Ligand code: NA
């Protein structure tokens with residue numbers, strides 16, 4: 001099964017309609033011999049929830065597209081550009097980018113170089129996976145803290161009172177604060193995803209199955 | 211021995227950057243090498259709207275910027291940053307900041323962010339390049355104009371224009387292709403050297419609508435540690451910097467205007483009567499900003515008082 | 524620790540983490556965090572948050588999800604398949620004809636957009652599986668998509684040239700004019716390479732593949748397959764060049780146009796829409812998070828004084844101007860292996876431009892050299908954004924090794940064109 005868009009063939013929901021998959025990519029013998037399947041053995045129930053949530057968040061893309069077209073029409077045909085589309089599009093797209101992180105993690109689709117990992121034996125491979133996991137957690141916690149400071153400053157005055165940072169524009173929406181909260185949310189979710197993978201990863205050592 | 215990193219809100223190729231660089235060298239000289247300042251261009255470390263937090267946290271030691279970038283934290287920043295229609299030359303505004311308590315009020319606003327304004331500066335009035343001739347307020351009707359968010363764009367809207375929200379990186383192509391008819395974007399010399407006139411052959415010069423503040427600020431902890439002599443040295447150096455900036459930017463503008471005239475760029479400006487109408491529109495907008503925060507009210511009220519005292523209003 | 528040693532440590536740790544197999548999205552970000560902590564302490568960590576926020580709210584990136592969405596729709600509907608079947612008919616006897624036509628499509632896309640991410644994803648989804656289906660060798664197919672897709676930043680409108688103009692204070696109008704012919708030469712050189720390679724080895728362009736997979740269409744049927752995509756392309760180009768939409772908005776207009784075409788072709792279903800949207804989220808997650816890490820790294824490296832590393836390499840050189848320029852090119856190429864173009868621009872241009880002006884050389888010409896160097900940086904390993912964009916949508920079985928391997932001849936072409944521009948500045952500057 002070598003459908004270009006559904007790396008995980010078990011997810012039939014994302015399989016392809018128009019191109020019959022089986023003979024599609026049979027042009028090169030190397031392809032058939034080195035199929036690079038996305039390894040989902042590490043993922044947990046948290047990832048499956050994130051995946052479900054992501055399918056809802058994906059609709060933000062459509063909204064961003066529609067309002068951009070609306071802005072073009074309002075400006076070109078009616079000479080009355082909006083005050084809100086630019087800010088809203090930026091917010092929506094930033095949210096898509098931020099939330100794309102946990103979603104891609106849930107599907108184990110972040111690009112990695114597996115050259116060394118593929119070359120070593122199962123024991124070393126397991127050690128590398130644990131190392132990846134630890135470093136991944138380090139990354140999530142560190143940027144999680146950074147985004148926490150960012151979100152705190154966007155939602156509080158220096159005196160500590162609640163105040164949402166706004167755009168300062170004519171519309172003056174609180175979307176900059178929401179963007180920063182969304183970013184924090186994405187990083188927190190990624191941290192939880194990583195942490196939830198720990199027990200399974202460490203347990204697997206005894207089974208010798210990497 | 212102190213090494214400071216200052217981020218400025220302009221690109222390395224701008225005249226303002228080079229003049230600020232001279233200021234940094236001047237500070238090193240005045241302090242006998244005790245204080246060296248490394249000047250970083252726009253967005254080198256953080257985005258322009260994040261420098262206040264970065265200076266407060268000590269990631270940067272200082273910044274040279276237009277406070278309008280922080281209007282989302284407190285609308286008062288926009289009032290100090292660019293009180294549209296209030297000032298027709300930088301020294302009027304600097305008079306308010308230096309002699310009428312403006313700097314103290316501004317410091318009351320920024321010090322909670324752990325940032326101290328060393329001295330206020332100002333840009334020269336910005337130009338407005340356009341595809342059509344603008345001589346009266348009537349000419350703004352229906353004009354699709356790229357304008358910075360906030361007070362400026364509100365006033366253009368009140369004047370009947372259609373302000374369009376675009377980042378600076380899209381101004382050029384938008385003018386080229388005709389998405390917008392006019393652009394409010396920095397001083398004339400820069401507009402001209404970047405080639406905007408090829409698609410927008412009219413320019414309002416001298417500009418009247420926008421003259422941003424240039425705040426030169428330092429992390430407050432560092433400021434408090436400095437000796438009174440060093441503090442005074444910094445203030446003096448910035449006053450010289452501001453004078454240089456005014457002279458050199460004005461010269462650069464005039465030089466480019468002469469070249470532009472030969473290139474067929476048409477210059478115009480509003481007559482005194484039309485300027486009055488513009489100011490009246492602007493004043494009704496000031497009223498809106500008064501209500502946005504206590505600090506904004508204080509800023510607007512004190513500026514109006516100062517303008518009245520000086521017979522400017 | 525000097526900035527030189529820190530630079531080597533930084534590069535070394537990037538390689539180390541890459542080898543361990545840490546996702547690329549985490550590698551640069553983690554290195555940025557470690558160096559922030561090591562150099563400045565925990566109080567500087569918020570810098571990383573500010574960089575991330577700045578990156579994801581970059582307005583020009585709004586075009587990326589629009590292009591990805593457009594690609595998903597084109598591919599899931601029958602439009603991509605029909606288009607390439609038709610292109611095969613029109614390619615006639617020209618060796619590598621479909622690849623050559625793909626380059627023409629890439630050139631049109633380049634005239635619509637100023638960034639590369641979306642275009643490569645679009646071509647990667649649209650053209651790559653189709654070329655492979657028609658029997659093209661993956662080396663040719665991948666190279667054409669990445670090198671062709673990168674042209675967006677050479678052909679006006681180009682965000683690279685705009686930023687270069689803003690940073691260096693050079694006329695953007697002049698840069699746009701000067702870039703057009705070098706960009707055209709690049710495209711022509713890619714085409715020539717494809718034609719020569721496929722002529723020498725017809726199997727590279729699927730000559731061994733029976734026609735059964737691509738139905739033998741009549742000219743009329745073939746025209747029909749091209750009609751819808753061509754109409755959309757013309758509408759989008761028209762909306763930009765007619766002053767209706769800004770460059771970024773045009774991407775949204777294009778996506779809306781494709782959605783409408785899908786509907787008109789009777790292929791629309793909720794499932795198709797949902798799948799395209801979800802794919803957009805995933806692809807953006809993959810490519811944007813790699814950019815996020817790179818953005819953090821650039822901020823930290825700048826704060827550490829990375830510019831000193833660059834200026835130390837240049838200052839004090841008492842050699843002929845052309846040697847200084849060659850050293851600058853070498854720095855662009857080396858940094859291009861690790862940083863993205865905006866980072867390189869921030870780091871080098873404030874130092875290089877004044878030197879270029881002092882030497883009495885034309886900064887517009889230097890801008891073109893910079894833009895060609897950035898073409899190389901998109902596809903040079905280990906950090907080649909174009910390669911990652913493509914990987915994010917490439918069919919299974921296409922590894923990063925395949926992708927980077929396929930780039931080598933194209934990098935050679937880019938370097939040859941760079942040499943041409945160095946030797947004959949008039950090629951770019953005569954238009955001014
Ligand atoms: Na382009």
Ligand code: NA
Nearest residue numbers: 859900903906
């Ligand atoms: Na590279």
